[in-house]
Amino acid sequence: MSQTVIRVEDVAKRFRVYHERNQSLKIALMRGRRAKFDEFWALQDINLEIPQGKTFGLVGHNGSGKSTLLKCLARILVPDRGRITVDGKISALLELGAGFHPELSGRDNVYLNGSILGLTKKDIDLRFDDIVGFAGLEEFIDSPVKNYSSGMYVRLGFSVAINVDPDILMVDEVLAVGDEEFQRRCMAKFKEFKDQGRTIVVVSHALGTMRDMCDEVAWLDHGRLAGVGAPSDVVDHYVETSYSGDEGVTNQDGNLRVGSGEIRVSRVELLLGGASVTQAHTGDAVTLRIHYAAETAVPDAVFGIGIHTVTGQHVTGPNTKDGGLTVDVRPGGGYVDLAVPRLMLLPGTYELSTGVVDSTMIHTFDHQRSAMRFDVLVGDPGERLGVMSLGGQWKVGVRA
């Protein structure tokens, strides 16, 4: 059923690193050649098969070659060795609105950009309203794009690229653009794509998103393939190996901790009636308190909590940004509280992870998996099945 749409065989890509980059004829003639450069292999021995209809992720450090690989797949770069066969129409979202001409109107740019992505005029005529509607730019479509805000620019670029009807969509870190409303629509569009059986190849540093979104993940390390497989396995393995060497610290329980460390979560508490506890009942009014220490001032940091069952199922993940709270961290320390009027978790054991990231949610200051564990006992409502209660009331109806 799942046919291979992208086949990568023994691909290697070499880059030149110039020591003195002078594209000058005079100097070239004097030296007898162009410029001194070293070669380095950005990709080596890459073998991959990407099946149809799957969302395939590429993870790795900066400079690991994941964007290079994506560009090779999109035919922007030509590999020095090996072969890439792609079966189907590609649309690559490497930089949104890359082909826009500032002096031309939004309308002209839609046609121009659409044709760069391989659409005919007729195709674009048909999709024009969808494209403009998705970007939400009906009123501005006839003004030059140089007058657009950066958000509008990106929205239009995304909208064109996504409406190309590609068989394969390639996305490089563009999920981080636009406002939240737009991001939600993008994710919905990706979902729709996936449901239609199309293939998505995505490069991102947002490991959480990758874990949720992808069916399969490849991990690149220094230009070589370090692992391919199920997202949870590969991403976890990647996180562990890549952070254990430097700033990654495991706590006494062997749980993993990552992040750059400007802000560190020192402790998480579950408070019940003002006392720190490890047990609560369904329906209790509790407070989750995150204590932190900060080296420097960080404006607009985002604190979050993740609650998982012991089997790893993600139950909920509230954070201060979604909660509408702006936290300006000052040097020193402090805490943030999440007041929960009624704990809706059903009896069981839960693991609480916690983290603090910057306002873009991309840079991690500190992240601690399984920072604490707590138990929930039967309370009110007295339900037992599943992980959470809807807090609903049963009622008997009588047919008139």
Add this chain to the structure above:
Amino acid sequence: MPLGLIADTREVVASRELLVNLVRRELRSKYKGTALGWAWSLINPLATTAIFTVVFSTVMRVEPPIGVDGLHNYSLFLLCGLLTWNFMAGAVQGGMGALVGNGNLIKKTYFPRRLLVIATVVAAFVSYAIEMAVLSAIFLVVGVNVLPWLPLVLVVMVLLAFFALGFALMLSVVNVYFRDMAHFVALFMQIWFYATPIIYPITLIEGIENGDSWAGGYPVTEIYSLNPMVGFVESIRDMFYAGHLPHWQPLVLCVVVTVVLLFLGNRVFGRLETRLAEEL
């Protein structure tokens, strides 16, 4: 080996819609934001003609040859050559900068890279065609019927476009690797301009050989006729200004040079285009 050219042509034809859009972008953005807009593409050659006419005809007394029906007009004589030259120089220099100028597009999207160069040449050709149409109208106004010559003139114009394309293809990729190429070409164009009979009639060259200047005795005419632009400029001038068929020998040279240049330019482009996205 010519198979390469055929395959490349096929790829270009397949993306003709994009080519049309790129040409449109080129044309629309050229005079965008200027009050006179498209009028500039006519004002520029007319202003140059006025200046050159004053300098070369009034001051330096360059005598234009006698044309059809006793036509004796330096400005018309000049325009035939000047418009043709301006197109070639503009297409080559514009096409040469097409890759560097669209670096962002090349680094972020895939499409046949040749299209950028072709689009610049086509856009220049559109301006050229309009200018030549205006020139034809001027000839008609002064009483010279150039209409029968139009098909053949158009053939020469298209041939010149391919000549410019071959040149531009080669120089555009080379320019990515050696940015001084643009300056070097600008200098070369200046020399080339004076080595082509644009501001003076070609008959003046024939006199040098037998004259008593330092160049006397050298085969000046033979060397001069190796310049393919002589064939292009003289052919169009023969038809419009002199009202007779062009000489076939220089035209044959034009065809041969165009074919070689197009083939060579395409090959160089194909060789060097693979690393464009990294080098830009």
